[in-house]
Amino acid sequence: MTNDNLILNCQNVVMDYDGFKALNNCNFSVHYNELRVVIGPNGAGKTTLLDVICGKTKPTSGKVLFGNGINLVGKNAEDITKLGVGRKFQAPSIYGNLSVWQNLDLSVKRASKGVFPTLMGRSTPAERERIDETLETIGLTEHAHDRAGSLSHGQKQWLEIGMVILQDPSLLLVDEPVAGMSDKETEQTGQLLTKLAGKQAIVVIEHDMDFVRQIANIVTVLAEGTVVCEGTVETVQADEHVRAIYLGRAKVAH
Amino acid sequence: MPEQMATQQNSRETLSFYVAGFVLLVVLPLLNVLPGEDSWLYLSDFRLNQFGKFLCFAILALGLDLIWGYCGVLSMGQGVFFGFGAYCMGMYLALQIGKESVYGSELPDFMVWTQVKELPLFWYPFKSFAGALFGGILVPVLFATIFGFLAFRSRIKGVYFAIITQALAFAAWLVFNRNETRLGGTNGLTDFKQLLGYRLSDPSTQRALYIITVLALGATYLFCRWIVASRAGKVLIAIRDSESRVTFSGYTPWMFKLFVFVVAAGLAGLSGMLYVPQVGIITPAQIGVLPSLEVVIWVAVGGRGTLIGAILGAVAVNYGRSVLTNYFPEAWPFILGGLFVVVVTMFPDGLLGMIRKLTDRKKTPTPLIKAEGSTAA
Numbered sequence: 001m002t003n004d005n006l007i008l009n010c011q012n013v014v015m016d017y018d019g020f021k022a023l024n025n026c027n028f029s030v031h032y033n034e035l036r037v038v039i040g041p042n043g044a045g046k047t048t049l050l051d052v053i054c055g056k057t058k059p060t061s062g063k064v065l066f067g068n069g070i071n072l073v074g075k076n077a078e079d080i081t082k083l084g085v086g087r088k089f090q091a092p093s094i095y096g097n098l099s100v101w102q103n104l105d106l107s108v109k110r111a112s113k114g115v116f117p118t119l120m121g122r123s124t125p126a127e128r129e130r131i132d133e134t135l136e137t138i139g140l141t142e143h144a145h146d147r148a149g150s151l152s153h154g155q156k157q158w159l160e161i162g163m164v165i166l167q168d169p170s171l172l173l174v175d176e177p178v179a180g181m182s183d184k185e186t187e188q189t190g191q192l193l194t195k196l197a198g199k200q201a202i203v204v205i206e207h208d209m210d211f212v213r214q215i216a217n218i219v220t221v222l223a224e225g226t227v228v229c230e231g232t233v234e235t236v237q238a239d240e241h242v243r244a245i246y247l248g249r250a251k252v253a254h
Numbered sequence: 255m256p257e258q259m260a261t262q263q264n265s266r267e268t269l270s271f272y273v274a275g276f277v278l279l280v281v282l283p284l285l286n287v288l289p290g291e292d293s294w295l296y297l298s299d300f301r302l303n304q305f306g307k308f309l310c311f312a313i314l315a316l317g318l319d320l321i322w323g324y325c326g327v328l329s330m331g332q333g334v335f336f337g338f339g340a341y342c343m344g345m346y347l348a349l350q351i352g353k354e355s356v357y358g359s360e361l362p363d364f365m366v367w368t369q370v371k372e373l374p375l376f377w378y379p380f381k382s383f384a385g386a387l388f389g390g391i392l393v394p395v396l397f398a399t400i401f402g403f404l405a406f407r408s409r410i411k412g413v414y415f416a417i418i419t420q421a422l423a424f425a426a427w428l429v430f431n432r433n434e435t436r437l438g439g440t441n442g443l444t445d446f447k448q449l450l451g452y453r454l455s456d457p458s459t460q461r462a463l464y465i466i467t468v469l470a471l472g473a474t475y476l477f478c479r480w481i482v483a484s485r486a487g488k489v490l491i492a493i494r495d496s497e498s499r500v501t502f503s504g505y506t507p508w509m510f511k512l513f514v515f516v517v518a519a520g521l522a523g524l525s526g527m528l529y530v531p532q533v534g535i536i537t538p539a540q541i542g543v544l545p546s547l548e549v550v551i552w553v554a555v556g557g558r559g560t561l562i563g564a565i566l567g568a569v570a571v572n573y574g575r576s577v578l579t580n581y582f583p584e585a586w587p588f589i590l591g592g593l594f595v596v597v598v599t600m601f602p603d604g605l606l607g608m609i610r611k612l613t614d615r616k617k618t619p620t621p622l623i624k625a626e627g628s629t630a631a
Contacts, residue, residue, distance in 0.1 A: 054502070077501045086502075093499045095492040102488050106503055113504045115513045119486040167504065 006065075007032045007171055007201045008053065013062030015048050015225070022048040023059065024225035030171070035197035037212050038205045039236075040222035041246055046205045047090065049222065050173045054087040055080040067170065078113075086169030090176045090205075092156035096149030100140055100159055103148050104131045107163035130166065138162040138192065154185035161192065172202045178211050190214040221245070267562065271475070278309070278468045283461055299457045306464035306532045308572045313467075313474050314525040315552045315564035317518030320478055322550070323559035324487065325514050326494030328412075331419030332549045334426040335394035335519040337541030339526030341430075342393060344443035344536045345377055346386035347454075351447050363445065364438040374436045383450055390527040391520050398519030399512070406508035406515070411497075420543060427542030442537030449531050460532065467528045471565070474521055478561050481517070490514060491559075551594045557604030566605050 008030040015023035022045045030036050040046050051057040053064055055077040064072040072080055081087075095103050108127050110117070123131070135141045138158040143151060148159060157177055164172055174193070178186040186208065193202060193215055206212050212219060212233060219236045221229040223245045229236055236242055282305065285297040314336055322328050348362040357366040361373060379385035401422065405415060433439040452459040481487050492500050493507050500507045530536050539545075548571075556567020571590070579586050601608055 078504055078506055081502055081504045089499075093496055095488075095495040095499070097491050097495050098488055105485065106488055106492060106505075109504070113506075115486060115509050118489055118505070118510075119481070119484050121485050123485075163503065 005031050007034075007067060008203075009063075009065040010049070010053070011063045011065065013049075013052060013064065014060045015045070015052060015057065016060040021225050023052065023062075026062070026222075026226050028220065028227055030201050030203060032170075033198050033201055034218070035193065035202045035204070035215060036218055036220060037216040038203060038220045038222055039207070039209075039212060043224075044222040045225040046222055047175055048225075050087065050175055050203070050205065053080075053171075054085050054173055056087075081167060084168065084170040086164035086167045086172045088157075088160050088164050088172070088174045088177065090179065092153065092160055094148045094151075094156055094159050094163070096147065098148055099145050100135070100148050100151070101131065101144045103159060104134060104162055104166055107166045109166065109168040134162045134166055137165070137195070139188070154181045154189075157181065157189065158192065161189075161196075165196065170200050172196070172200050174202060174204045176205055176207065178206065178208055186211055187214070270562070271472075275468070275472055279465065279472075283465060286457075286461060299460060302464055303460050303532055304576060306460070306467045307529060308569045309464075309467045309471050310525045310529040310532065311549075311552065311572055312565040312568040313471050313528070314522050314549055315556070315568040316471075316474050316478050316561060317521035317525075318549050318553050319558065319561055319564035320481065320490075320521075321511075321514050321518045323553060323561075323564065324482055324494065325490040325511060327511055327515070328416040328550070329419045329515065329518065330416050330543075330546050330550060331422040331426075332518065332522050333541045333543075333546030334423050335398060335522035336526040336529070336545070337426060337430065337536070337538075338394040338397065339390040339523030340530045340536040340540070341437060341443065341526075342380060342386050342390035342523070343527040343530040344446075345380035345437075346383060347446035347449060347531060348438075348443045349377070349381055350449065351445065354447050355445070362438070362443070364441060364443075365436070368433050368439075370436060377436070387527070390523050394519040394523035395516055398516045402512045402515040406511045409508065420546070423541070423543045423546040427538050430538035430541060438537075440538065442535060442540075443530075444535035444537075446531065446534055454531055454534065463528070463532050467532070470524060470528060474524070475561060475565065481514075482561065486510065486513075548590075551590060553604075555593060555597050555604055557606030560604075560606050563604050563606035570605060 006029045008028070010026060010028040013023050013026045013028075014021060024045075026045065026049060028049065038046050038049070048057065052059045053066075053072065055072060055075055059073060062073070066072050066083060066085065070083065072083070072085070075083075095106070098106070105123055105127075108123075108131065110121070132141070135144055138161060140151075140155060140159060140162070143155065148156065151159060161174070161177070164174075177193070178189050181189060190211060193204060196202060204215065216233050218230065219233055220227055221236055221239075221242050228245065229239050229242050231239075282297060282302060285295055286299065286302045289296040291298075314332060317335075318329060318332050351362065352360060355361075355363050355366075357363055359366050361370065365373075379389060405418060410418065429435055430437055430442075431440050437443065446454055448454060449459065449463075452462070454460070482490070489500065489505055489510050492503070492505075493510060497507050526536075549568075552567040552571050553564045554567070555571055556565065557563025571593070574593075575586060575590070578589060582589075597604055603610075
């Protein structure tokens with residue numbers, strides 16, 4: 001509101017599922033080009049928050065202001081994608097029967113994604129170059145022509161991150177990217193996200209505290225659908241209230 | 255490596271296309287004309303005509319393969335669109351009978367015995383051949399556009415879409431059966447005499463129709479191949495793999511489904527138009543629930559999502575029917591049903607999958623819809 005440095009500003013967002021408030025007056029904001037990690041116990045509303053931002057679900061009330069104050073509430077997912085919000089889902093969500101290259105090619109941001117432009121469209125050299133660069137970034141150059149369905153779990157996660165990057169989002173939403181990854185893959189994913197931050201704002205949901213420590217500057221703690229604490233990893237970990245929530249001893253004061 | 259394999263696959267397909275085209279377009283008609291009737295090489299007029307019918311079905315199957323094999327949307331109502339095309343051509347042919355009809359009236363026979371005194375208005379465009387050609391494509395396309403828009407826009411998916419298309423087939427069958435529809439009721443349209451002045455009973459006319467069908471099939475195949483090779487073709491596969499993800503890539507899935515549904519309907523109309531003059535009759539029995547379901551079986555048996563499989567399946571199943579119904583007429587429905595069950599449970603990639611497995615046994619088995627030719631996209 002007063003701070004025009006914000007790319008995302010969620011105001012009093014409520015998501016009410018028949019009496020259960022997955023989000024309860026949630027106020028959450030992110031600066032341009034910031035890497036923000038959201039943590040919180042199970043059922044805190046982390047994924048719901050991302051769903052509301054990217055248009056997958058419509059909140060009961062509240063505003064989600066994006067960029068120059070565009071309210072995303074009520075817009076559909078395709079339009080929000082076009083405005084520049086990219087979403088990486090928790091389970092790797094890629095097109096298994098297409099090649100890695102085709103997966104990326106479909107994702108490239110283009111002026112029109114209607115039926116006929118897509119039917120006639122051929123990739124321009126500039127687009128190919130970008131796809132090759134992205135392949136490099138996500139470390140899948142050698143697998144460019146493999147069936148995406150045949151990749152390992154970790155590689156699928158990177159592919160999906162690559163797909164989202166090619167949409168040129170100014171805000172990237174990443175849901176538990178390292179779940180199910182080996183230690184080495186987790187570390188590489190951390191490096192990947194850190195490399196991407198600075199070009200766009202990134203919101204990462206994560207459980208793995210080692211990973212959070214590796215990538216995070218500012219951490220937001222969500223519990224029972226509302227933000228309870230925000231600060232550096234050390235501040236948050238030292239916070240008595242946060243500890244209590246994680247151990248299940250305290251109720252959130254609204 | 256995979257690139258090499260993909261180009262190998264492509265060049266093999268191109269080669270098969272030329273070989274099949276040559277055999278169908280040149281060899282078979284010549285075998286019909288050149289050898290004497292006693293020669294073992296001789297292909298009878300009946301066989302050639304029957305083959306033409308199978309190739310019409312192949313066009314119908316290609317359309318279903320686009321929407322079902324690639325996009326994963328099962329339509330059990332393709333017979334309806336086939337029927338629209340067939341009836342448009344049938345109406346033209348029925349009006350060409352003229353004074354040659356049984357009652358010697360300018361009106362088609364069935365109108366005489368159902369006491370229709372004047373030609374209904376909607377028959378007028380079909381007095382001209384151009385009107386029939388135009389209507390045979392336009393009617394199914396328009397109908398599919400409206401029906402598809404309502405269904406896909408309301409996000410009707412999967413088995414629900416299959417069911418409403420089946421209901422559509424049933425409804426169409428009911429409507430076409432009624433005498434009040436003025437399309438010949440249960441008896442349909444038949445007893446055609448001539449097309450553009452050529453006698454339909456003349457073997458040379460039938461040969462020409464056969465050749466036109468081969469050319470139409472070839473053009474249809476190339477058109478479908480162009481669609482699936484384009485980026486939109488990849489979107490179709492993406493929709494089948496993960497429809498919800500497609501919206502987050504910025505595409506609107508229902509529009510792509512509508513597009514491919516309309517294309518499939520247009521192809522079904524084309525197929526119906528070519529079918530009628532070669533078979534000489536169109537009745538509601540050929541457009542209802544069962545014929546629509548059979549298309550699904552052809553594509554499943556041939557191999558989904560491969561185009562060639564659809565052609566192969568349509569020809570093989572129908573050829574099998576023509577042979578087997580000679581020997582065991584009662585058993586055919588059981589054979590057809592059994593074939594479907596066996597294919598779906600044991601050979602999900604159909605005939606083409608089996609052939610490919612046999613021909614490249616040394617290589618690791620690859621799924622049919624593979625990531626090929628991506629650099630050319």
